[in-house]
Amino acid sequence: MRRSHWQRRGRVQVGAAVVAGVLAFTLTSCGGDGGDSTDDPKSTPKESKASVQLPKLDGEEISVAAVWTGAEQANFKKVLKEFEKRTGAKVTFVPAPDPIINFIGAKVAGGSPPDVALVPQVGAVKQAVDKKWAKPVGAEAQAELGKNFAQGWQDLGKVDGTQYAVYVKAANKSxxxxxxxxxxxxxxxxxxxxxxxxxxxxxxxxxxxxxxxxxxxxxxxxxxxxxxxxxxxxxxxxxxxxxxxxxxxxxxxxxxxxxxxxxxxxxxxxxxxxxxxxxxxxxxxxxxxxxxxxxxxxxxxxxxxxxxxxxxxxxxxxxxxxxxxxxFPAVGDKAPAVSGGEAAMLLKESKAGQALLTFLASSDAAELWAKQGGYLSPNKNADLAAYPNDVQRAIAKALIAAGDDFRFDMSDQAPQSFGGTPGKGEWKALQDFLRNPKDVAKIQAQLEADAAKAYKD
Structure with a gap:
C-alpha cells in the first residue's frame, strides 16, 4: 500500500510507556497539589531575560491565523504582544474555523493568505507543502529548533527532509x-x-x-x-x-x-x-x-x-x-501516551514572518506562554518554573523527559478528510458509535470505507 512521507514519519516515535510512567510518578510525588512549592527552588521562575535575538521590524505588519478561541486565544495574543514589543512589528490575529487547512486553501485561492498559520495536523503540513502553500523555515528558526527541541518534534515539521513547520505547542492527550x-x-x-x-x-x-x-x-x-x-x-x-x-x-x-x-x-x-x-x-x-x-x-x-x-x-x-x-488507565500491559500539538507554518515569505517562527521556537516564548496556564511546550530548555502549578509542571516534565519516546495523535497523522473534518470520516463514525455502541462491525466497515477513500486520494 502506498505510504506518503507524513505517514512514515509517525515511526519517529518509538515506545509509549515512558511518558505515562514519568507522569504517574511526578503527579504522585507532587501529591496532585496545584500549589507552588516554596521548598523547591524550581518553583520560583527565573528572572526573565531575552535569550533569542530578533531583528528590528518597525512598520512591518503580519497576520497569524489559528482556530483558538477564549482563554487559549487570549494567552497566545500575549505571546504575540511580546513579539511586537521586541521587534516593533504589528501582528494581527486572524480567527480561523476548523479545519484550518480548508480556510488556508480558500485564502490562498483568494490571494490573501495569512503570513503564518497554526495547524494541528501533521497531515495538514504535508498537504500545504504539496500544494506549494508553505514556505521553508529559515536558518534562524532552525537554529532555535536544533537547540531547544528533541529530534522527534523537529521531524514532525519536516516534509522530505525540509523543515516547513515549527511545533510550538504540545499536548499530552492521555x-x-x-x-x-x-x-x-x-x-x-x-x-x-x-x-x-x-x-x-x-x-x-x-x-x-x-x-x-x-x-x-x-x-x-x-x-x-x-x-x-x-x-x-x-x-x-x-x-x-x-x-x-x-x-x-x-x-x-x-x-x-x-x-x-x-x-x-x-x-x-x-x-x-x-x-x-x-x-x-x-x-x-x-x-x-x-x-x-x-x-x-x-x-x-x-x-x-x-x-x-x-x-x-x-x-x-x-x-x-x-x-x-x-x-489514562492501562487497558493492556502499559498505560498509553498519546501526544498532539500545533505547528507554526509560514505561508508568505517575509522577514517578519521568519522572525516570528524564530521567536515561537525560543525558550522566551515558551516560558511566557507557559505562565498563562493551559499550555504545554515541547521546548526542552523552557524553565519548568514558568508553569503556574505543580500539576502542569509535572506534565511538562514528563513530556521533556520522554524525548522522542511517544506516539503522535493518530487522527492528526491521517489525511484531513478522514482524521480531521467535522461530520466526515473518523469523527463522524465515532459519533455514530457513541450514539449506538452495539454494532461494532458496522462502525468498523464505515471507518474502513472512509479511510480507504481518503488514503487513496
Missing amino acids: LIWYNTKVFENAGATEPKTWDEFMTTAQTVYDSGVTPVSIGGADGWTLTDWFENIYLSQAGPEKYDQLAAHEIKWTDPSVKDALTTLGELFGKKDFIAGGNEGALQVEFPRSVEQTFTGGDQPKAGMVFEGDFVGVNVAEAKAEVGVDAKVFP
Whole structure:
C-alpha cells in the first residue's frame, strides 16, 4: 500500500510507556497539589531575560491565523504582544474555523493568505507543502529548533527532509481530570487500569453523580478516546500500522478497542446527558459541567489533554485543588501516551514572518506562554518554573523527559478528510458509535470505507 512521507514519519516515535510512567510518578510525588512549592527552588521562575535575538521590524505588519478561541486565544495574543514589543512589528490575529487547512486553501485561492498559520495536523503540513502553500523555515528558526527541541518534534515539521513547520505547542492527550470533591464524597480512588476505571465510575455513580462528561459534539475528543485505548491494548506496532493504514479498520485489534470503549459508551447512565446528550456537548462545556455545581456537578470526570487546565480556570475552579488528574488507565500491559500539538507554518515569505517562527521556537516564548496556564511546550530548555502549578509542571516534565519516546495523535497523522473534518470520516463514525455502541462491525466497515477513500486520494 502506498505510504506518503507524513505517514512514515509517525515511526519517529518509538515506545509509549515512558511518558505515562514519568507522569504517574511526578503527579504522585507532587501529591496532585496545584500549589507552588516554596521548598523547591524550581518553583520560583527565573528572572526573565531575552535569550533569542530578533531583528528590528518597525512598520512591518503580519497576520497569524489559528482556530483558538477564549482563554487559549487570549494567552497566545500575549505571546504575540511580546513579539511586537521586541521587534516593533504589528501582528494581527486572524480567527480561523476548523479545519484550518480548508480556510488556508480558500485564502490562498483568494490571494490573501495569512503570513503564518497554526495547524494541528501533521497531515495538514504535508498537504500545504504539496500544494506549494508553505514556505521553508529559515536558518534562524532552525537554529532555535536544533537547540531547544528533541529530534522527534523537529521531524514532525519536516516534509522530505525540509523543515516547513515549527511545533510550538504540545499536548499530552492521555489524561483524565476529576472533580476532587466528587471523589472525596464518593470515596473514589485514582484508577490505574481500565477495569479499575470502570469500578471508579460505578463508585461515583453510586454516590449520586454521573461519572463521565464527554464532549461528543466535537468528534476529535472521541478519536482521542479510541487512540488511547487502542495504543494500550493493541500496542505501538499496531498503532503505527493503523495510523499508516497498513492494516484495515476491520482488523480484529480495532474490534477489540471499540468493544472496550463500548463498555463505557454502552452505559448511558455513566455519561452526562446520556449518549444523545453527549453528542450535543462541545469540548469546553464537557469540562465546565465537570467543575461547576459544587459537589453536585453534572459529571465527576472528563477525559482530555493538559489543555483542559484553561477550561478549568474558565469554570472558576483551581487546578490541583478543585481539579486533579491521573494518567489514562492501562487497558493492556502499559498505560498509553498519546501526544498532539500545533505547528507554526509560514505561508508568505517575509522577514517578519521568519522572525516570528524564530521567536515561537525560543525558550522566551515558551516560558511566557507557559505562565498563562493551559499550555504545554515541547521546548526542552523552557524553565519548568514558568508553569503556574505543580500539576502542569509535572506534565511538562514528563513530556521533556520522554524525548522522542511517544506516539503522535493518530487522527492528526491521517489525511484531513478522514482524521480531521467535522461530520466526515473518523469523527463522524465515532459519533455514530457513541450514539449506538452495539454494532461494532458496522462502525468498523464505515471507518474502513472512509479511510480507504481518503488514503487513496
